[in-house]
Amino acid sequence: MVKISQNLIRRMPKYMRVMGELQEAGITRVSSAELGRILGFTASQIRQDFSCFGEFGLQGYGYNVEHLREEIGKILGTDRGYTAVIVGCGSIGQALINNFNFVDHGIDLIAGFDVNPERIGTVMNHVPILDISEMGKFIKAHNVTVAVLAVPKAVALKTANDLIEYGIDAFWNFTNVDVVPPYSNVIVENVHLSDSLLVLSYQKANNE
Amino acid sequence: MVKISQNLIRRMPKYMRVMGELQEAGITRVSSAELGRILGFTASQIRQDFSCFGEFGLQGYGYNVEHLREEIGKILGTDRGYTAVIVGCGSIGQALINNFNFVDHGIDLIAGFDVNPERIGTVMNHVPILDISEMGKFIKAHNVTVAVLAVPKAVALKTANDLIEYGIDAFWNFTNVDVVPPYSNVIVENVHLSDSLLVLSYQKANNE
DNA sequence: TAGATTGTTAATCGATTAACAATC
DNA sequence: TAGATTGTTAATCGATTAACAATC
Numbered sequence: 001m002v003k004i005s006q007n008l009i010r011r012m013p014k015y016m017r018v019m020g021e022l023q024e025a026g027i028t029r030v031s032s033a034e035l036g037r038i039l040g041f042t043a044s045q046i047r048q049d050f051s052c053f054g055e056f057g058l059q060g061y062g063y064n065v066e067h068l069r070e071e072i073g074k075i076l077g078t079d080r081g082y083t084a085v086i087v088g089c090g091s092i093g094q095a096l097i098n099n100f101n102f103v104d105h106g107i108d109l110i111a112g113f114d115v116n117p118e119r120i121g122t123v124m125n126h127v128p129i130l131d132i133s134e135m136g137k138f139i140k141a142h143n144v145t146v147a148v149l150a151v152p153k154a155v156a157l158k159t160a161n162d163l164i165e166y167g168i169d170a171f172w173n174f175t176n177v178d179v180v181p182p183y184s185n186v187i188v189e190n191v192h193l194s195d196s197l198l199v200l201s202y203q204k205a206n207n208e
Numbered sequence: 209m210v211k212i213s214q215n216l217i218r219r220m221p222k223y224m225r226v227m228g229e230l231q232e233a234g235i236t237r238v239s240s241a242e243l244g245r246i247l248g249f250t251a252s253q254i255r256q257d258f259s260c261f262g263e264f265g266l267q268g269y270g271y272n273v274e275h276l277r278e279e280i281g282k283i284l285g286t287d288r289g290y291t292a293v294i295v296g297c298g299s300i301g302q303a304l305i306n307n308f309n310f311v312d313h314g315i316d317l318i319a320g321f322d323v324n325p326e327r328i329g330t331v332m333n334h335v336p337i338l339d340i341s342e343m344g345k346f347i348k349a350h351n352v353t354v355a356v357l358a359v360p361k362a363v364a365l366k367t368a369n370d371l372i373e374y375g376i377d378a379f380w381n382f383t384n385v386d387v388v389p390p391y392s393n394v395i396v397e398n399v400h401l402s403d404s405l406l407v408l409s410y411q412k413a414n415n416e
Numbered sequence: 417t418a419g420a421t422t423g424t425t426a427a428t429c430g431a432t433t434a435a436c437a438a439t440c
Numbered sequence: 441t442a443g444a445t446t447g448t449t450a451a452t453c454g455a456t457t458a459a460c461a462a463t464c
């Protein structure tokens with residue numbers, strides 16, 4: 001198979017999103033030209049992108065929306081039954097528990113962990129909040145795929161190291177701490193809100 | 209001046225972050241080679257990047273950390289005295305108010321807006337929460353630079369259009385709704401958490 | 417001065433776009 | 441069949457890297 005560039009990987013979720021919207025709108029087929037119009041990409045790029053993973057279209061017809069969506073889902077791993085826990089249930093953790101639809105991404109959010117006794121034992125949006133001291137046992141018992149790291153900066157590194165010890169090898173990292181360097185087989189996706197806001201500031205400052 | 213690529217713009221906040229860390233650590237000078245080691249970039253790329261904006265270094269010496277940080281700040285607009293309001297103070301909005309350090313990005317968060325009477329009139333982390341019906345008047349009176357959009361999906365488009373009418377032309381968009389298409393002179397920075405999680409899922413699914 | 421490191425030009429590499437034969 | 445649109449190869453474009461003269 002061809003080399004999958006970082007740029008291409010970041011475009012895949014966008015294809016996924018559009019396929020969902022088309023499906024909801026009851027549209028059953030779509031051409032690369034139409035997809036290009038929707039996303040602001042060239043038709044060429046879209047066909048090139050898909051061809052890196054297989055042949056999903058039909059000459060003279062285009063792409064079947066449902067089928068393409070399924071295939072992209074397989075590529076992105078949304079069909080794998082992944083599970084997640086949120087570590088740190090402060091305001092960021094709670095915002096994710098209450099607002100982010102993990103199920104839509106094929107991920108089952110099975111628990112939150114915190115140190116605050118007022119939170120421990122509660123249930124937020126069907127997710128039980130457990131004592132962080134039980135985390136090791138829980139993770140070993142439940143085959144957890146992803147740890148959502150939303151703890152305070154000061155304990156980010158220590159918590160990440162603990163999680164790695166418990167067998168976690170994929171982090172969705174909301175702390176502004178680089179938690180990865182030496183562990184090359186640990187996957188970290190950083191959510192750098194800072195970078196995002198600074199890009200906006202740049203655009204504003206250089207708009208005219 | 210040279211053309212500034214999107215890739216370069218997205219690297220600038222990372223340089224900014226490292227300069228801050230170096231400064232905190234009391235380091236006063238740094239070479240492109242050392243920066244490259246820290247960030248995982250080539251020294252060549254770093255010099256090339258900086259040269260798009262000016263000459264900030266000194267042959268045989270490298271870059272003065274404080275000076276370079278200041279210059280990058282100017283490029284990113286952190287010295288412009290921008291102000292922001294948060295529109296929608298549900299859990300995402302509150303998480304930002306309580307956790308995100310706007311001041312570190314040179315931005316003054318001056319108000320939140322909501323429809324919920326229980327929130328209106330309160331103060332969160334020094335930020336007053338006001339009735340959304342007063343938003344138009346407030347924005348016209350206070351020269352607001354950025355609107356942080358954190359309202360429910362259903363009212364995202366309507367709220368964005370209102371804000372544009374009140375004179376807002378820069379959005380930090382936490383809704384999963386594209387709020388921009390036709391308004392070409394409105395800047396939108398989308399925080400697509402979905403995309404981020406799907407990339408993580410992809411990496412996990414294709415790790416071995 | 418000798419050593420270090422920049423800013424910049426040229427070379428390479430990779431990603432996007434264009435073109436088109438294959439085929440539904 | 442004629443029209444449409446894919447998958448793929450080739451051409452172009454842009455971004456990264458290498459090299460080096462300038463100079464602190």
